[in-house]
Amino acid sequence: PTAFTPNGDKENDLFMPVTRGVKAYHFYVFDRWDEPMFESTDPNAGWNGTHKGKECKQDVYIWKLVITSKHDIQKVYTGEIILMK
Numbered sequence: 001p002t003a004f005t006p007n008g009d010k011e012n013d014l015f016m017p018v019t020r021g022v023k024a025y026h027f028y029v030f031d032r033w034d035e036p037m038f039e040s041t042d043p044n045a046g047w048n049g050t051h052k053g054k055e056c057k058q059d060v061y062i063w064k065l066v067i068t069s070k071h072d073i074q075k076v077y078t079g080e081i082i083l084m085k
Contacts, residue, residue, distance in 0.1 A: 003082035006049030015081050016046030017065050024068035029061050029081070037061060049083050058085045 004015045017027060022043065029038040029047045037056060038047040049056050065077040 001081070003084050004049070005084045006055075007085070014046030014048055015063070015083075017043075017063075017077075019043050019065075019067060021070050022067045023070050023072070024066075024074075026066040028064045030064070031056075031061055032059065034062075056083055058083055 001012075001015070004012050006013045006015075015029070019025060025041055025043045027038075027040045027043075027045075027047075028036060031037055037051045040046075059082075061081050061083060063079055063081055066074065067077075068074045
């Protein structure tokens with residue numbers, strides 16, 4: 001996806017990568033000034049568009065995913081996500 005709408009309607013409220021068969025997982029979301037907004041090592045946890053308990057503004061955010069496969073191969077993925085209100 002390129003955008004998500006964390007508005008509490010139970011549709012598209014979380015942004016999270018979909019993975020299978022990973023041994024290690026680290027997911028990050030940053031604002032445009034490289035301030036961390038979200039971090040998780042739980043593949044079942046997604047970003048809900050908040051930071052320190054407050055709603056983030058509509059903007060473009062950067063995400064980074066670092067995974068290690070069950071065969072011990074590490075891969076890094078990055079991209080952008082639009083938080084829409």
